[in-house]
Amino acid sequence: MDKYLDSFEEFLSSERNYSKHTLKAYITDLKEFGLVLKDMGLINSENGDIDFANLDETPIRAFISKLYAKNKKVSISRKIASIRTFFEFLIRRGDMKSNYAKLVPTPKGEKRLPTFLTVDEVIKLVEAPGSDTAYESRDRAILELLYSCGLRVSELVGINLQDLDLKSMSVKVLGKGNKERLVPLGSKASSAITTYLEQRLDLKPKEDYLFVNSRGGRLTTRSIDRIIKKYAVIAGIPKNISPHVLRHTFATHLLGGGADLRAIQEMLGHQSLSTTQRYTHTSVEKLMEIYDKTHPRA
DSSP states (O other), X not given: OHHHHHHHHHHHHHTSOOOHHHHHHHHHHHHHHHHHHHHTTOBOTTTOOBOGGGOSSHHHHHHHHHHTTTSOHHHHHHHXXXXXXXXXXXXHHTSOSSOGGGGSOOOOOOOOOOOOOOHHHHHHHHTSSOSSSHHHHHHHHHHHHHHHHOOXXXXXXXXXXXXXXXXXTEEEEEOGGGOEEEEEOOHHHHHHHHHHHHHXXXXXXXXXXXXXXXXXXXXXXXXXXXXXXXXXXXXXXXXXXXXXXXXXXXXXXXXXXXXXXXHHHHHHTOSOHHHHGGGXXXXXXXXXXXXXXXXXXX
């Protein structure tokens, strides 16, 4: 099984440009699935080959049935997605002819609206860091940039100095699938970055990374998450705030202010408009308010 997973991991990394976190999740899922295949005699114990001639949806259903007792629906859905993607890879290699994982339905879960902050909460959060030290200025710039541009955390940590254009107030980021896009910078974010850049050399940066850690290296996504949670506590915001919550907040506030959905899609780097439409709950709430006030049968 391992030899298939090694090739699959390389495929996801080089051709699909999956993040390390996603790669780890997929491989973990498939190793669990591999144990089921082994128990059912579908993996040769000597050479690790999969018995493709006798492989169908049966082991997938057996695997999923065991998961329902201890796993949430969203976790089960991801594991099915992992197997589907793996089987597509095997079909591409010529090992399989049919993707039997597509015969196994994904559990239907409740669609939850994205968590977002109010404008007052955002102001409290981004103003929580001071500006006396390089670290404080860096953290303020990080918070302002996430909210101003709606960036994915992976896009934020990947920004280099040459990606910034403070004159035109824009930043170039590398999104999913290695697709570059230009995102406008707000005045507050631009000001916070300018202040940080004046102190950035105090952190002794080793390269041209925009945001650096105490050793001068590039900040990691985990570090960004810790920074946000730290200032959420300082600001007294009880919500579980993550970089993605700030991305949701960016989109929600734009939409609430009347921004065009297509424009928001471009700024977020969404390929599908349906993904962006998750943020239309704000508009729906406003419509319901108008309906309740004006409709004679409300």
